[in-house]
Amino acid sequence: MASMTDVKTTRIERRFADLKAQGRAGLVTFITAGDPDGDLSLQLLRALPAAGADVVELGMPFTDPMADGPAIQAAGLRALQSGMTLKRVLQMVRDFRQGDGKIPGDNDTPIVLMGYYNPIYSYGVATFLTDALAAGVDGLIVVDLPPEEDAELCLPALKAGLNFIRLATPTTDDKRLPAVLKNTSGFVYYVSIAGITGTRSAADADIAAAVARLKRHTGLPLAVGFGIKTADQAAAVAKAADAAVVGSALIQRIADNLDANGRPKAGLVEAVLSLVRDLAAGVRRGRA
Amino acid sequence: MSVTSSSQLMNSYRTGPDERGRFGLFGGRFVAETLMPLILDLEKAYRDARNDPAFAAEMASFRQHYIGRPSPLYFAERLTEHFGGAKVYFKREELNHTGSHKVNNCLGQILLAKRMGKTRIIAETGAGQHGVATATLCARFGLPCTIYMGATDIERQKPNVFRMRLLGAEVIPVHSGTATLKDAMNDALRDWVSNVENTFYIIGTVAGPHPYPAMVRDFQSVIGTETREQIMELEGRLPDSLVACIGGGSNAMGLFHPFLDDPSVAIYGVEAGGDGVETGRHAASLTGGRPGVLHGNRTYLLQDDDGQIKDAHSISAGLDYPGIGPEHAWLHDMKRVKYVSATDQETLDAFQLCSALEGIIPALEPAHALAYVSKLAPTLPRDHLLVMCLSGRGDKDIFAVAERLGTKL
Incomplete structure (x- = not known):
């Protein structure tokens, strides 16, 4: 296990150490880069930490997101239609870190890029890792790269100094868990249902049991996601896990604030942030 | 059969894929973790079936008398x-x-599904030939069947849609993405991720994660x-x-x-x-x-x-x-x-x-x-x-x- 005093800790490791010191669980928020467009998406990204996001997952849009439900699929298509590319996702992270004169940069909030392998493979793995590090990315979650394909991106990413966050699922049994955890760093993302994003929710008891099972195998922080939509659900997850991940509910809030022609209504950003604040309050009262 | 020396084997085009499911650079197992244990199970079940003379005999009989x-x-x-x-x-x-040839593969996979104790079949289809073949064998073996088909393809292949429904299959129109075969495959994968306990996914072509490309090739x-x-x-x-x-x-x-x-x-x-x-x-x-x-x-x-x-x-x-x-x-x-x-x-x-x-x-x-x-x-x-x-x-x-x-x- 990485020591907390290790000088080479990443933003993710430092953030989870802080949360532990505060005695509370964290809120991990997911938005798709470029949804509904590049400008609003960057505004939203910049405002997430102040609204209570402890870690930000930034979705890299892909045409064929096989593990995602309708909400995140639609977000990806909106982002692609607005002209988002992987290059521009990295630029967004750079802008978030640097600020723009009026808005200060954020050098503390961890950013995890989440998506599918093909855009990264197309970009070129080595170039992507260099550019992602330079932009201020801290970790990667790549849905379609199981441990069997670690040589593709996971091992090069770890070597480059990025965290590689793996998904563990209800189908990952005790025999398989060590293989899944072996090259995982930063935190472990427990997918609480066998299913796609934004659909069913797991029962609280199942989550608690799963967290206990994973904790027997790893000292890494555990974030739990899939199906968390409300502050109460977030609070329940925060009782057992080190963080709650919310994605589809935020994306749905964006979709609810588009007009009939798909154009953003005034107040879209504030509507999403207000949900983030609710969820953050939920997470904070989880262990109170 | 001729005796094959090891040097001939090294020059063979017929030995792939390797144990990681690779044909050179290509193939592999690029799937979400939820599906990974299922794919490993399938690989093992297929390996066992391939070495079982009873499986071969059952295939041969249905090939002759049903296909x-x-x-x-x-x-x-x-x-x-x-x-x-x-x-x-x-x-x-x-x-x-x-x-069409599609039935050759469906027969093999449905016999494998039964062997694995799976009770529900899903498939994707483009022109509907694979969907019809899958629905046919599901009718024959009494298994519930769900077929994903792009809404665009449903429009241009109405006769096959009707055939599938006659055969008892549920045909689900896929509206996501471009509403064609690739999106039908996305939705079939989403179904599989959501129904891991009982469902067998019959992929219709020599693509998808290992072992599908090799398994479908063998059946064809x-x-x-x-x-x-x-x-x-x-x-x-x-x-x-x-x-x-x-x-x-x-x-x-x-x-x-x-x-x-x-x-x-x-x-x-x-x-x-x-x-x-x-x-x-x-x-x-x-x-x-x-x-x-x-x-x-x-x-x-x-x-x-x-x-x-x-x-x-x-x-x-x-x-x-x-x-x-x-x-x-x-x-x-x-x-x-x-x-x-x-x-x-x-x-x-x-x-x-x-x-x-x-x-x-x-x-x-x-x-x-x-x-x-x-x-x-x-x-x-x-x-x-x-x-x-x-x-x-x-x-x-x-x-x-x-x-x-x-x-x-």
């Missing part, structure tokens, strides 16, 4: 005269029960194995060339695989050229794409500079897919198989020619293969033996063809 195998190897005499070159044979997969290899025996009986020697159409590439891989290590056999795979590869509106992944990762495997894909998947275009819904099986991608790079394309227009011409001269209405998919044969055969000598896989019958396509020809039905 109607062996399918004939037919000398297309009138087309041969018309082309004035190579002697053209058709491997008549369109005579199989359900009207009956095409090439029979062809080998039949041509030896008819002509006393191996064919000089093989031609088959390719979307994902299962009928082609089934025909080609038993011949890959025979250097005297030239092999041609025909992709769907749509309006012409130069127009960008086509489904020719090898000719017009580059390597990428989609649907569980690395292969050649139609994609933009950012790695986003592009729409495929073809008159044939069954070839309208932006990827191709990983073993084809490898055989392309190894230059063992020559991959070419035929346009929609060339295909329509071949469709009509075959109907008029041989009394066989081919599906639009193998009409692509025939379109290439019509260019290749005239350049070859009279004693050249050419076998083309006639992978399906064209009843399902008459509406689309009539529309293209401006005929009102």
Whole structure:
């Protein structure tokens, strides 16, 4: 296990150490880069930490997101239609870190890029890792790269100094868990249902049991996601896990604030942030 | 059988994939963690079944009595005269029960599903041939069946949609993405992730995560194995060339695989050229794409500079897919198989020619293969033996063809 005093800790490791010191669980928020467009998406990204996001997952849009439900699929298509590319996702992270004169940069909030392998493979793995590090990315979650394909991106990413966050699922049994955890760093993302994003929710008891099972195998922080939509659900997850991940509910809030022609209504950003604040309050009262 | 030395094995094109499911750079297991344990289970179950004589015997019996195998190897005499070159044979997969080669694979997978104790079947379909074959076998074995089909394809393949429903399948229209075959595959994968306990996913082509490309190839290899025996009986020697159409590439891989290590056999795979590869509106992944990762495997894909998947275009819904099986991608790079394309227009011409001269209405998919044969055969000598896989019958396509020809039905 990485020591907390290790000088080479990443933003993710430092953030989870802080949360532990505060005695509370964290809120991990997911938005798709470029949804509904590049400008609003960057505004939203910049405002997430102040609204209570402890870690930000930034979705890299892909045409064929096989593990995602309708909400995140639609977000990806909106982002692609607005002209988002992987290059521009990295630029967004750079802008978030640097600020723009009026808005200060954020050098503390961890950013995890989440998506599918093909855009990264197309970009070129080595170039992507260099550019992602330079932009201020801290970790990667790549849905379609199981441990069997670690040589593709996971091992090069770890070597480059990025965290590689793996998904563990209800189908990952005790025999398989060590293989899944072996090259995982930063935190472990427990997918609480066998299913796609934004659909069913797991029962609280199942989550608690799963967290206990994973904790027997790893000292890494555990974030739990899939199906968390409300502050109460977030609070329940925060009782057992080190963080709650919310994605589809935020994306749905964006979709609810588009007009009939798909154009953003005034107040879209504030509507999403207000949900983030609710969820953050939920997470904070989880262990109170 | 000849004794194979280790040096010959090293030079074999028939030993793939490796234990990681790779054909060289291609193939692999690029799936979400939720599916990974299922794919490992499937791999093990398939390995056990393949070594079980009882499984082989059950397959053989259903092939003979239910599918109607062996399918004939037919000398297309009138087309041969018309082309004035190579002697053209058709491997008549369109005579199989359900009207295409798809049933060969479905039979194997459904017997495997039963062996694994799975109680629910899902599948994706483009033209509907794989959906019909899957629904047919689900009816025969009494298993509930859900077929994902792009809303666009449902519109252009209504007869097959009705067939599937008659057979008791639930056909779910897929509206996500571009509402075609690739999106149907996305939604089938989403279903599988959500129903891991009881569901078996019957992939219809030699693509997807390992072990699907190898397993589907093995089930389809009956095409090439029979062809080998039949041509030896008819002509006393191996064919000089093989031609088959390719979307994902299962009928082609089934025909080609038993011949890959025979250097005297030239092999041609025909992709769907749509309006012409130069127009960008086509489904020719090898000719017009580059390597990428989609649907569980690395292969050649139609994609933009950012790695986003592009729409495929073809008159044939069954070839309208932006990827191709990983073993084809490898055989392309190894230059063992020559991959070419035929346009929609060339295909329509071949469709009509075959109907008029041989009394066989081919599906639009193998009409692509025939379109290439019509260019290749005239350049070859009279004693050249050419076998083309006639992978399906064209009843399902008459509406689309009539529309293209401006005929009102």
